[in-house]
Amino acid sequence: xxxxxxxxxxxxxxxxxxxxxxxxxxxxxxxxxxxxxxxxxxxxxxxxxxxxxxxxxxxxxxxxxxxxxxxxxxxxxxxxxxxxxxxxxxxxxxxxxxxxxxxxxxxxxxxxxxxxxxxxxxxxxxxxxxxxxxxxxxxxxxxxxxxxxxxxxxxxxxxxxxxxxxxxxxxxxxxxxxxxxxxxxxxxxxxxxxxxxxxxxxxxxxxxxxxxxxxxxxxxxxxxxxxxxxxxxxxxxxxxxxxxxxxxxxxxxxxxxxxxxxxxxxxxxxxxxxxxxxxxxxxxxxxxxxxxxxxxxxxxxxxxxxxxxxxxxxxxxxxxxxxxxxxxxxxxxxxxxxxxxxxxxxxxxxxxxxxxxxxxxxxxxxxxxxxxxxxxxxxxxxxxxxxxxxxxxxxxxxxxxxxxxxxxxxxxxxxxxxxxxxxxxxxxxxxxxxxxxxxxxxxxxxxxxxxxxxxxxxxxxxxxxxx
Amino acid sequence: xxxxxxxxxxxxxxxxxxxxxxxxxxxxxxxxxxxxxxxxxxxxxxxxxxxxxxxxxxxxxxxxxxxxxxxxxxxxxxxxxxxxxxxxxxxxxxxxxxxxxxxxxxxxxxxxxxxxxxxxxxxxxxxxxxxxxxxxxxxxxxxxxxxxxxxxxxxxxxxxxxxxxxxxxxxxxxxxxxxxxxxxxxxxxxxxxxxxxxxxxxxxxxxxxxxx
Numbered sequence: 222x223x224x225x226x227x228x229x230x231x232x233x234x235x236x237x238x239x240x241x242x243x244x245x246x247x248x249x250x251x252x253x254x255x256x257x258x259x260x261x262x263x264x265x266x267x268x269x270x271x272x273x274x275x276x277x278x279x280x281x282x283x284x285x286x287x288x289x290x291x292x293x294x295x296x297x298x299x300x301x302x303x304x305x306x307x308x309x310x311x312x313x314x315x316x317x318x319x320x321x322x323x324x325x326x327x328x329x330x331x332x333x334x335x336x337x338x339x340x341x342x343x344x345x346x347x348x349x350x351x352x353x354x355x356x357x358x359x360x361x362x363x364x365x366x367x368x369x370x371x372x373x374x375x376x377x378x379x380x381x382x383x384x385x386x387x388x389x390x391x392x393x394x395x396x397x398x399x400x401x402x403x404x405x406x407x408x409x410x411x412x413x414x415x416x417x418x419x420x421x422x423x424x425x426x427x428x429x430x431x432x433x434x435x436x437x438x439x440x441x442x443x444x445x446x447x448x449x450x451x452x453x454x455x456x457x458x459x460x461x462x463x464x465x466x467x468x469x470x471x472x473x474x475x476x477x478x479x480x481x482x483x484x485x486x487x488x489x490x491x492x493x494x495x496x497x498x499x500x501x502x503x504x505x506x507x508x509x510x511x512x513x514x515x516x517x518x519x520x521x522x523x524x525x526x527x528x529x530x531x532x533x534x535x536x537x538x539x540x541x542x543x544x545x546x547x548x549x550x551x552x553x554x555x556x557x558x559x560x561x562x563x564x565x566x567x568x569x570x571x572x573x574x575x576x577x578x579x580x581x582x583x584x585x586x587x588x589x590x591x592x593x594x595x596x597x598x599x600x601x602x603x604x605x606x607x608x609x610x611x612x613x614x615x616x617x618x619x620x621x622x623x624x625x626x627x628x629x630x631x632x633x634x635x636x637x638x639x640x641x642x643x644x645x646x647x648x649x650x651x652x653x654x655x656x657x658x659x660x661x662x663x664x665x666x667x668x669x670x671x672x673x674x675x676x677x678x679x680x681x682x683x684x685x686x687x688x
Numbered sequence: 689x690x691x692x693x694x695x696x697x698x699x700x701x702x703x704x705x706x707x708x709x710x711x712x713x714x715x716x717x718x719x720x721x722x723x724x725x726x727x728x729x730x731x732x733x734x735x736x737x738x739x740x741x742x743x744x745x746x747x748x749x750x751x752x753x754x755x756x757x758x759x760x761x762x763x764x765x766x767x768x769x770x771x772x773x774x775x776x777x778x779x780x781x782x783x784x785x786x787x788x789x790x791x792x793x794x795x796x797x798x799x800x801x802x803x804x805x806x807x808x809x810x811x812x813x814x815x816x817x818x819x820x821x822x823x824x825x826x827x828x829x830x831x832x833x834x835x836x837x838x839x840x841x842x843x844x845x846x847x848x849x850x851x852x853x854x855x856x857x858x859x860x861x862x863x864x865x866x867x868x869x870x871x872x873x874x875x876x877x878x879x880x881x882x883x884x885x886x887x888x889x890x891x892x893x894x895x896x897x898x899x900x
Contacts, residue, residue, distance in 0.1 A: 237887045238880055244862040246880060248887055250898050258780065260721035269874070274884075277899070286719065300719040300742055307721050344898060351779040351803055365803055367781035368723075369810035377877040379884060383860060385802075415706055416773035416799055449773065451802045472897035480897045515706045536705050536771050536820075543704070634778075636715045653777060655710045657733045 224490025226387045227456055228422045231362035231487070235345050237379055247382045249374050250344040251361075253330045254281035254317070256308040257636070258349025262372035263311040273315055274378040280339050281312050282320040284329045285636045289599050289626035301637065328602020328628040331355040331569035335439065336604055338468025342457045342484040347374055352569045352652065354445040357454035358438035359461055360487040362422070364451040386496035388421035388450065389489075392429040394503040399686035401579065402437030403571060403650065403669035405429060405501075406444040407509035407519050413499055415517040418450030421497065424489060425455050429503035435464040436575040443570045444652055447516040456488035510556050510682055511654045511667040513544035518654070520556060522672065522684045528552035547656055548664050549644065557682050559666065562645035564589075564596040564677040565659070566623075568633040571650035571670050572601025574608050580650075580674040581614045583685060589622030590680030596623045597639065599631040623677070635660045648676040690812025691870035695793050695840045697766030700756050701830050707770055708777035709804060713786040717742055726782055727789030731757060761834050769826055770797040774815075775804025784811045794840050796847065798823050809863050812870070816840065816847060816857045842867060 225233070238246040259281070266273070273279065286301035296302040305322070312319035320327035327333060331352050340346055340356040346363035347353060349371040356363035370380055390409055410417070423445050430441065438455050445453025455461075462481055465471045472480040507521035518541070520527065529541035529552060545552065550559065566572075566580050577600065589596045598618045600606035606628055609615055615625045632639040633651035635658070641647050643662025650673050654665040668676065675685040717729045719742060728746040735757055737750040751758045757765075768787070774797040775783060783804060787795070788811045795813065798820040808815045818826075829849065830836045839848040842864060847855045866873060877884075892899050 238883050240862065242861045244860070246877060246883070248884070248891070257718050261723045261781075264721070264723070271874075275888075298719075304719050304721055341897065343895065349779060349781075351777065365779040367779050367784070367803060367807035367810065369781060369807065373874050373877065376874045377881075377884065378888075379877055379880075381862070381873055381877065415776060416801070419773065419799060419802060446777075446803075449776065449801060470900070472900065476897045476900075480895075483895060515708075517706075536703075539703075540705050634710075634715050636718065653708075653710070655708045655777060657714055658710050661714070661733055661739050 223494045224492040226489045226493040226495060227360060227424050227454055227487060228362070228387050229493070231343065231345070232384055234343065235362070243383060245382050245384065246379045248345065248379055249347050250278060251339060251346040252279045252374050253334050253346065253348035253353070254279055255285060255330050255348070255350065256283040256304045257285045258368050258371055259311065260304065260307045261368045262349070262375060265372045266375055271376045273375045276315055276317055278378065280318045280334060281308060282327045282330055282333060283308050283322060285630045285634065287322060287629040288637055289629050289631045289639060291625065291627060293627060325603040325607065328605065329569045329572060329630055331443065332572055332601030332605060335359065336602055338465055338471035341465065341471065342461060342487050347380070351446045352443050354451065354453045355439050355443040355569060357442040357445065357452050358435060360454060360457040360484070362452055362454065365446065385422045385451070386420055388418060388423045389495040389498045390423055390425050390501070391427040391498065392425070392501045392503050393427045394429060395432065396429050396503045396506055397686070399671060400506055400508060401669040401671060402433050402440040404506055404509045405503070406441045407511070407516065407667065408501060408506045410444065410448045410516045411509070411519040412501065413448055415447060415515045416449040418445060418448040421450050423448070423450040423453045425453060430455060431458060434575055435460060436573040439573065440570055444516070447652055457484045508669060508672050508685055510672065512548065512550060512556065513541065514547055514654055514656050515544070516652070516654060516667060518544055522556050522682055524556060526550055526552055526554045526556065557684070559646060560592065560681050561648050561676055562594050563641060563647040564593060564673050565632040565647055565649040565651065566597065566670050566673050567599030567601065567631055568651035569601065569630070570652045572599060572605065574605050576650065576670040577605070577609045577614050580670040581617045583671050583674040583688060584617055584621045584678065587621060587678045589677045592680040593677055596677040597626060597632060598623045599626045600628045602628050632659055634658060648673045648682065689810065689866060689870045689872055692793065692812045692814050692842055692867040694842065695766060696837055697793065698762065698764055699767040699769050699830050699836050699838050700762040700765035701827055702756060702768060702770045703827055705771040706773045706776055709775055709780050709783040710777055712775070712783040713780065714740070716740070718780055718782055723785060724789065726786035730786040730790045731755070764791070766791055766793045767838055767840065768792050768795045769823065769830065770795060771823065772797065772799045772820065774800050776801040779803045781807045781810065784808050784813055788813050796823065796826070809866060812867060814840065814842060814867065818847065818855055818857060822855055
């Protein structure tokens with residue numbers, strides 16, 4: 222019999238019951254909760270007179286609606302305020318572990334959770350947010366769910382699931398200087414497409430993945446969903462274990478060596494069989510820039526915008542034409558000719574300390590181009606912000622003309638006040654370049670933090686390797 | 689859960705791949721703490737020419753005449769025909785609530801994003817996967833025929849055209865039964881409460897750090 226994939230191991234360990242047709246009741250270890258997708262679930266729970274099954278599995282914090290203006294004291298938008306207050310109320314009512322506004326540990330749920338050690342190898346992790354795939358970086362089975370499933374997990378600690386197929390994405394060799402985890406994952410999405418991972422759980426493997434820090438691994442797994450896969454995951458190694466040591470929620474004392482021994486089993490067996498394998502050569506990956514309105518519309522910074530006329534598939538061709546029209550761009554135009562209006566560094570993809578360090582390193586005493594209306598740096602959590610300030614990164618950013626903000630989701634999805642105006646081009650370190658994602662009519666180009674910082678200084682895209 | 693059995697409905701075409709949930713229901717409407725009130729903001733940025741905000745009266749907003757949902761021939765549609773990867777992006781179930789409240793009971797496409805697909809069943813919205821050639825053929829027929837209606841039969845797992853051509857679709861048996869019977873799946877799961885507790889006792893022994 223063939224060995225097990227990492228996905229098989231995680232799945233098998235959480236099966237509570239299997240029906241005759243293969244439908245599984247899957248146990249959930251960690252439930253992360255934020256203000257946008259939880260109010261209706263808490264409401265449903267209350268309406269049915271149910272209590273949370275295991276409140277110690279839940280960690281809650283507001284992130285999507287929270288202002289990022291330095292020293293803010295209140296949320297001006299009454300609708301946003303009510304949503305955050307509703308989470309405050311629910312956290313109190315059900316006595317949840319809660320990081321409210323004002324708590325240093327608060328941040329984007331996918332940054333602040335792992336930072337506390339709330340995501341451990343071998344866990345199943347869910348959240349009413351598609352970027353829950355992030356937590357797979359810890360060899361956890363982590364995926365986003367809708368509000369009905371949020372309520373289901375609250376009420377039963379389980380989800381009704383069918384097993385996905387297994388896709389291994391192997392990135393072999395080493396990436397070059399100036400190329401980051403973000404470029405790796407954008408290149409993967411460019412290769413397999415925005416629906417390439419639909420129906421699959423992706424395991425990222427290969428030397429280039431193993432060489433990434435936990436921050437980099439989270440960036441890669443975060444965007445598994447942009448390739449269509451609900452979950453992405455990476456095997457446990459020393460990097461994983463060292464990251465978790467002494468984190469607040471991590472096992473302590475005698476439990477630590479027991480846990481570590483169990484975690485070391487969390488990798489695919491050498492003879493495991495995947496339903497599909499995709500291989501990329503890391504050395505061939507260059508800094509990536511998206512030009513369209515789907516993350517699959519991506520090319521290397523030294524390339525030109527593709528010409529829809531060369532696309533044989535009519536559905537794809539009309540999608541490209543529509544995207545170019547929306548983006549106000551021409552086919553065959555060099556990527557480096559795209560002029561930018563705003564720059565956004567942050568999000569659950571790239572709002573961690575390593576991301577801020579790489580961006581700061583690019584600046585080196587230079588200043589933001591006068592043509593840039595706004596360059597935002599939004600740390601992913603209060604602790605990322607404090608660490609960056611301890612290292613003096615905030616001063617580097619501010620001296621260069623960047624705004625230094627409070628943590629939150631911010632301009633990644635523009636639910637709070639941070640947004641693009643119609644027609645504006647933005648170099649963003651976030652995860653989605655959909656129409657209107659960063660503000661109605663806004664034009665998003667997804668890049669790495671280093672590429673975003675370099676673009677802020679020049680006012681247009683530039684190959685950060687030559688910078 | 690809302691029951692779905694058989695539906696004969698007018699079909700509205702949305703001939704685009706990768707229709708994401710941000711497009712289905714833009715973020716500003718996600719600030720609501722209710723499960724209703726999303727229908728008039730379905731596809732808000734494509735449907736209206738002005739910028740929509742929560743609480744606006746949509747009856748007087750300028751409509752985009754080029755958007756299919758606004759065209760007179762598609763008024764009253766209950767079936768949406770779309771292209772590959774429908775419902776990609778954010779996990780927001782508000783997208784399903786908006787479609788449902790607008791009156792869409794079934795979406796037919798060559799493929800759906802996994803989270804949207806799962807969410808659909810929770811509101812009794814049936815996602816039907818047909819192959820891309822069939823979907824393209826349906827797009828052509830809709831374009832050519834005003835008042836084009838399809839019959840979607842869940843028990844038989846078929847979609848039937850006005851000409852009587854029948855296409856079969858696959859659906860997971862458990863999901864099918866949930867839709868046909870309107871089962872509340874939390875209630876179903878809680879019937880297994882003893883098994884869940886037994887699992888927890890075993891796991892607490894094996895991996896105590898997961899229960900800290």
